[in-house]
Amino acid sequence: MEESPCNLEIDVNGQEIFWVNKRIIASYSGRLRKLFGKSIGKLGNAKVIFHDFPGGAESFELMARFCYDNAKTMLTPSNICVLHCVAQYMEMTKGVGSAQNLVELTEKSLEELGFWSWSELLAASKQCQEYIPIAESSGVLKRVLDSLVRRLVSFSDESAATSSPESSALRFSCDTRSTESLKNSFYRVNWWFEELAVLEPVLIEKVINTMVCQKLDHVMISKFLFYYHKCKSSRANTDLKRKITESVIDMLFSLDHSSVPCKSLFGILRMSLSLNISKSSRNKIESMIGLQLDQATLDNLLVPSPQGMNSLYDVNLILRLLKSFLLEGRTWASSDRLKKVSNLMDLYIAEVAPDSCLKPSKFVALVNALPDSARNSYDAIYRAMDMYLEVHSGLSEEEKMKICCTLNYEKLSSEVCIQLTQNPKFPSKTAVQVLISQKSKLKNLLLQTNQFKGFADSPCNCNEKQNKADPEQSSEQIVLYAKNLDDSAENQKIKAHLQGMQWRVMELEKICKKMQAQMEKIMKSKVSSSSTTRALPRLCS
Known part of the structure; x- marks a missing residue:
């Protein structure tokens, strides 16, 4: 039978224009059959414009080859996902005459995802991020990510079960990476960090959700997210850096908070200060830090004040962190966590006290932020107060008294009390x-x-x-x-x-x-006298 001419012009996402046979393509595509209706067999040229074709011009060419070759195109891990999305997009669920059902063919191939290598699964994930909406609606993205994370979990289990990289390499010899590469990778628990770091934030969020669902270690997930944030932010502009930071904060917030290192959170917090991140993301990271404030150090707390503020350090931030910590009162009431935070805050107050721009109200707020029971001694607060009054010598007596009222005099040592009574900087x-x-x-x-x-x-x-x-x-x-x-x-x-x-x-x-x-001597003498009145053992019968 004589081949029909190319009478259909198709513009694919503005990337490239294809001239194809209308009848051949429409015999596989329900979308085109609906579009043309009874005019499919009529002479004359037609034009179709696709704005969101999955995979662009390259994937359209794959589909066209499938149609022209009578469905004899080889399906491989490198093209199954994109062809499945194209088949869904073009509604290639029913054929005309001898036409094959591309959706059904790709579905059968996707059933073998469990046998794909790590590299093939990673490559498929990279493809899907180019057309996430259709990949997600078709279900192919979820299936690929499930298999990817499942393989990652099996790698982690194998590396934990054996210290032999050679044996692990043999188990996963189906991977396209070389055996030597596998040996080297299994020496590092975090070998997969670098490979997943190439994925975009929108896809990483779905990967992390899958990891959480499949119960991958949250400590390992958090380490990966900090690595991912560092890699992506180093080469990003301000807007992209802000989006990456907000995305990473949201993902970290979904984890068990005890698995997220406080020190690393402060690193992201410091970076976010100049990015103007959303209020929601800021509240999330401050909440995570506040919950484990007892693990922070003085250097962590010395966060510079935002632009427009005269003070050296961001005191308002520390007050918010303390509030978050205290809101979880049930977690520290029966432990020494509150004491640790108290000691840390005493150090912080002593550090910010010499700041000439620190307002008296903020100094008082810092001292009063913790309950009185948190401190066994107020000696450190007295010394910080002494420095503050020396720098702020122009305060009125009333202002000085408001500051001094934060002291608990009963928790001052005798030495400090003597110093205070002789200190001219304090009100009489x-x-x-x-x-x-x-x-x-x-x-x-x-x-x-x-x-x-x-x-x-x-x-x-x-x-x-x-x-x-x-x-x-x-x-x-x-x-x-x-x-x-x-x-x-x-x-x-x-x-x-x-x-x-x-x-x-x-x-x-x-x-x-x-x-x-x-009194101690009297009590000891009573105890000793009572012990001497016991019946003595008989030495002989």
Whole structure:
């Protein structure tokens, strides 16, 4: 039979124009049969324009060869996926006469995905990312990625089960890579990082979702994502770098947060500061960091302040991280994680205190961000406060008092209390409050000591009322004195009086220590006397 002329012009995605026989192509394509209807056999040229043909001009040529060769085109791993997508796009599900069903042929070939090599699966994945919508709707993308990740999981299991690269190479000898390459790759657990890093973010997201579904180790996934971010960002412009960063943050957020290193998250966070990432992505990475803030270091927290802010460091960021940490109170309530964060924050506050642009309200917010129970001692806060008041010497007395009110005087050591009462940078009222606090603490100690004395039937009980009354009376005197203070006129008198009061506090501390030592001796003597009254064993019958 004489071949019909090429009477159909097809523009494929603006890449190339093909002249084909209308009847031959339409005999395989339901899409074209619908388009032309009864005019298929009529003479005259026609033109069709495709804007989203899967795979472009190259895949159209593959399809045309299939039609012209009476479906004798060889199906291989390198063209099955694209032909399957083309078959779906062109609706090549039914043939006319002896025409073969291309969808059915490619479906049968795809059933052998489990026997494809790693390189063939990776190549198919790269092809699919060029026409993701049709590859996803046709189901071929999911099948390829499932097989790819399944193969990756089997590689991981094999490498974990044996330390012999040679045996692993023999198991996967179907791979197109050389045996020597396989041997070298199995020495590295992360050998696949570099190979998957060529995929675009839109496809990597689907790969990661598949990895999570197939329960690949989240620690390994997170390591790959950090590697991927580093590789892709190094050669990207600002807009692309922002999209990659947001995509990686979203993928990391889908993992078990304990598997994502805090240090690496700070690296991405620092990069994102100049990229203006979305608020959603920023909240996600701050939440991930906040949940494991106890693993951070001081260098991690010293993030430069954003543009437009005068302060040296981004204090608002740290406050947000602390808030995220505290929101998960159930995780740190029964552990020492809160103490670690407290020590870290004390170091941070000491580092930012000399910043002349740090507002008093922000300094106070940093100190108050953690509950009082987080700190066993406020000595470090006092030292940071001392530096802050030295740099901000122009603050009013009211502002200084607001700052000093963040101190818990009862958790200051005796040495620091002495320093504070003699420190001219602190308001004089603060020194009085310190002495009141110390007197109250000594009162409690004396009460406890007297209780021990009563338990031991000590003859000193007659002096109990006197010992209990002295601290209380002194405290009342200090309160009355503090109310009548004239800070400006009696500054020197205040210092002299406070030094005298401090001497009394130190004397009371010595008395408490002596009494506690006496109680310990009494308790030990009671224990030893009770042990000597036991019945002695008989030496002879």
